[in-house]
Amino acid sequence: MTTLQRKEVNPIAHLSPEDIEQLGRELDAIRDEVLAVRGEKDARHIRRMIAVQRRLELGSRAVLLFSVFPPAWVLGTIGLSISKILENMEIGHNILHGQYDFMRDPKIHSTTWEWDSASPAEQWKHSHNELHHKYTNVVGRDNDLGYGIMRVDEQQKWAPAHLGQPFYNFVNACFFEYGIAAYDLELGRNLRTRKRRNNPEFRARARQVLHKIRRQVTRDYVVHPALALPVGFAVGNPLGALFGTMAANFVANLARNLWSHSVIMCGHFPNGVETFERTSITGETRGEWYLRQMLGSANISGSKLMHIMTGNLSHQIEHHLFPDLPASRYAEVAPKVRALFERYQLKYVTGPLVFQVASAWAKVFRLALPNRKPAREIDHSIPPRHPAEVAA
Amino acid sequence: MPVNQTLRNGAWRVVELITTPVVPADYLDVIAPLRNPTVLRARIEAVRPETADAVTLELRPGRGWEPHQPGQYVRLGVDVDGVRLWRAYSVTSAAGRRDGRFTVTVNAVQDGAVSGHLLRHARKGMLVHLDLPAGDFVLTSPRPAKALFVTAGSGITPVMGMLRSALPELGDVIVVHSAKTPEDVVFGAELRELAAQGRIRLIERHTRADGRLKPAALADLVPDLFERETWACGPGDMLDDLQEHWADAGAAERLHVERFRPTVLVAGDGGTVTFEKSGQVVDVAAGATVLDAAEAAGRLMRSGCRMGICFKCVLPMREGIVRDVRDGKLTTATEVDGDNVLIQTCISTAAGPCRLDA
Numbered sequence: 084m085t086t087l088q089r090k091e092v093n094p095i096a097h098l099s100p101e102d103i104e105q106l107g108r109e110l111d112a113i114r115d116e117v118l119a120v121r122g123e124k125d126a127r128h129i130r131r132m133i134a135v136q137r138r139l140e141l142g143s144r145a146v147l148l149f150s151v152f153p154p155a156w157v158l159g160t161i162g163l164s165i166s167k168i169l170e171n172m173e174i175g176h177n178i179l180h181g182q183y184d185f186m187r188d189p190k191i192h193s194t195t196w197e198w199d200s201a202s203p204a205e206q207w208k209h210s211h212n213e214l215h216h217k218y219t220n221v222v223g224r225d226n227d228l229g230y231g232i233m234r235v236d237e238q239q240k241w242a243p244a245h246l247g248q249p250f251y252n253f254v255n256a257c258f259f260e261y262g263i264a265a266y267d268l269e270l271g272r273n274l275r276t277r278k279r280r281n282n283p284e285f286r287a288r289a290r291q292v293l294h295k296i297r298r299q300v301t302r303d304y305v306v307h308p309a310l311a312l313p314v315g316f317a318v319g320n321p322l323g324a325l326f327g328t329m330a331a332n333f334v335a336n337l338a339r340n341l342w343s344h345s346v347i348m349c350g351h352f353p354n355g356v357e358t359f360e361r362t363s364i365t366g367e368t369r370g371e372w373y374l375r376q377m378l379g380s381a382n383i384s385g386s387k388l389m390h391i392m393t394g395n396l397s398h399q400i401e402h403h404l405f406p407d408l409p410a411s412r413y414a415e416v417a418p419k420v421r422a423l424f425e426r427y428q429l430k431y432v433t434g435p436l437v438f439q440v441a442s443a444w445a446k447v448f449r450l451a452l453p454n455r456k457p458a459r460e461i462d463h464s465i466p467p468r469h470p471a472e473v474a475a
Numbered sequence: 476m477p478v479n480q481t482l483r484n485g486a487w488r489v490v491e492l493i494t495t496p497v498v499p500a501d502y503l504d505v506i507a508p509l510r511n512p513t514v515l516r517a518r519i520e521a522v523r524p525e526t527a528d529a530v531t532l533e534l535r536p537g538r539g540w541e542p543h544q545p546g547q548y549v550r551l552g553v554d555v556d557g558v559r560l561w562r563a564y565s566v567t568s569a570a571g572r573r574d575g576r577f578t579v580t581v582n583a584v585q586d587g588a589v590s591g592h593l594l595r596h597a598r599k600g601m602l603v604h605l606d607l608p609a610g611d612f613v614l615t616s617p618r619p620a621k622a623l624f625v626t627a628g629s630g631i632t633p634v635m636g637m638l639r640s641a642l643p644e645l646g647d648v649i650v651v652h653s654a655k656t657p658e659d660v661v662f663g664a665e666l667r668e669l670a671a672q673g674r675i676r677l678i679e680r681h682t683r684a685d686g687r688l689k690p691a692a693l694a695d696l697v698p699d700l701f702e703r704e705t706w707a708c709g710p711g712d713m714l715d716d717l718q719e720h721w722a723d724a725g726a727a728e729r730l731h732v733e734r735f736r737p738t739v740l741v742a743g744d745g746g747t748v749t750f751e752k753s754g755q756v757v758d759v760a761a762g763a764t765v766l767d768a769a770e771a772a773g774r775l776m777r778s779g780c781r782m783g784i785c786f787k788c789v790l791p792m793r794e795g796i797v798r799d800v801r802d803g804k805l806t807t808a809t810e811v812d813g814d815n816v817l818i819q820t821c822i823s824t825a826a827g828p829c830r831l832d833a
Binding site: 114137188199216301 | 489492493495496497501502504505514554556557558559560779780782783784785786787789801802804816817
């Protein structure tokens with residue numbers, strides 16, 4: 084993709100500033116409809132998710148005490164993988180968005196929740212909620228575009244290092260939680276100069292991350308394997324129990340990382356998603372912000388189970404429009420949002436997971452090489468900022 | 476035993492490692508919510524209607540509960556349509572029950588979110604959140620020889636707790652209770668039974684027929700009024716009248732009052748926001764956000780997206796009313812209910828005076 088402002092055919096040329104504001108009002112109305120019914124049902128949903136996940140985790144961990152037996156290993160590993168995915172996606176991500184703050188439950192609240200991911204909730208909320216959700220797909224402002232290691236837009240400058248980006252992306256997928264932690268720490272930028280490396284604030288945040296990683300690694304690769312030892316000794320295969328449980332945890336973490344990486348790649352990288360010039364968001368109105376979210380996100384189609392396993396990020400468009408509404412409501416508003424896309428003649432990017440992942444990967448490969456033709460000049464008249472305002 | 480203690484601490488640290496990043500109690504919550512010592516909860520064991528608009532809940536408190544003194548209240552946190560709201564209710568059961576249970580009696584309040592919810596939806600098995608018992612509306616020690624209780628409406632609830640706990644220790648007891656009609660008297664049957672047995676002297680006043688009781692009339696009903704240690708609970712203006720009357724007689728120290736203060740917050744446009752920790756007061760004009768107004772007044776505020784999506788700017792509101800500038804939704808907090816509602820300052824404007832715990 085190339086930024087909207089440099090496209091040959093402007094996909095929003097048909098919208099007047101009034102149209103865009105009207106679009107914003109209609110989206111506000113959809114939001115109000117959800118707010119009016121938000122309550123008991125949503126509280127029940129998140130509590131049930133938490134209960135299911137914790138029981139599944141305890142159950143899988145219990146089964147893994149017998150990991151010397153292959154069927155137990157398989158069952159426990161599958162359960163643990165699913166539990167870790169639920170914990171990160173439908174539970175952690177959504178609670179940390181403040182979607183359930185309305186419940187006034189101090190335990191299920193964006194200010195107190197902590198998740199099973201290397202990045203501490205506080206740091207992730209800053210880079211994700213505050214930066215990515217506000218500056219979605221603005222080249223140079225939204226670091227989610229390639230996470231600082233890849234080039235996913237023609238307007239990002241090519242360097243020879245990008246030749247290796249399919250490989251980086253694969254490694255990042257396998258160790259995604261650490262990738263996110265490094266990203267939230269802005270590791271690349273902060274390690275570059277001695278001054279930044281020694282910045283006490285950066286060091287404090289880095290210590291926080293390391294502390295968290297240490298605890299999680301100890302849990303997954305020391306404590307739980309050690310707990311499997313008694314059964315291992317009983318059947319005369321303690322090493323099998325120890326390494327078997329370690330492997331089970333590794334596979335579960337890997338599965339969770341690959342899954343969440345794939346889902347997240349589908350959010351903003353597939354074909355048809357628009358990006359924006361840095362200058363295009365100065366003085367952006369609410370309607371224009373909404374429009375940018377609509378054009379900058381892509382959905383994944385699928386079943387209800389699929390939506391839950393992706394933490395409803397399969398409704399990335401709805402999520403970006405209403406990041407603070409309970410995610411389980413996205414499926415409900417999706418038809419209304421889609422109708423708006425049609426009425427305003429905008430492209431609702433969606434597709435099955437496999438297609439969307441392939442599309443995102445294709446882009447990672449394609450943009451590993453430099454652009455074939457030089458970029459067009461920025462057309463400053465293209466919204467989200469409208470000509471009238473640019474002139475003013 | 477220091478060695479024992481060290482071992483136990485070590486073992487606990489391992490358990491904490493198993494459950495990281497959450498704490499072991501969070502897993503306990505899923506299995507046995509009443510066993511969690513860090514979050515006090517109670518299970519509703521029985522629901523008994525008292526009158527058409529009052530219901531008694533028998534509660535079995537979980538770990539961490541401490542027994543109450545007769546007359547004290549307990550705050551209940553009830554999830555009403557998914558939102559946890561806290562209200563204070565007097566304990567109505569006798570203190571020191573063997574089974575560790577206690578009761579509260581909920582009276583319908585007009586437009587009351589929590590009382591209405593409990594009246595309609597309270598069922599055996601439901602969980603509520605709890606605070607430890609509190610309040611200094613309690614019987615004096617040593618017990619007075621002569622006691623008077625002046626109550627109206629739901630004001631009978633703490634007094635019922637006292638009577639059930641300590642009636643044998645009290646010598647001469649008079650209860651003056653006002654209610655709209657005889658049927659509206661909460662615990663009517665029990666009070667009348669006590670009166671029939673001669674254990675209390677009960678004076679019922681039915682205000683729909685007889686009008687409100689004035690302190691002056693009280694003197695006619697209870698001649699030795701000021702010789703009695705008196706406990707009064709009921710509507711604010713009744714208590715005001717009584718306090719004035721007792722003060723005029725120079726007997727203020729013999730009168731103990733308990734006020735149920737339903738704080739009524741009326742939504743307006745704009746208001747003053749007080750930052751309690753620093754004492755700074757900021758005027759927030761209608762439509763302006765708390766964040767913008769506070770920054771304009773030179774206050775350093777935590778903020779993020781400034782559009783209501785990142786939740787970085789939240790501050791606890793002790794009391795007050797704010798309006799979401801995006802959709803007009805109101806959020807209220809009242810001190811008596813012990814609220815400390817986190818509000819997003821970047822999209823909230825004051826809809827009345829507010830006090831923030833910041």
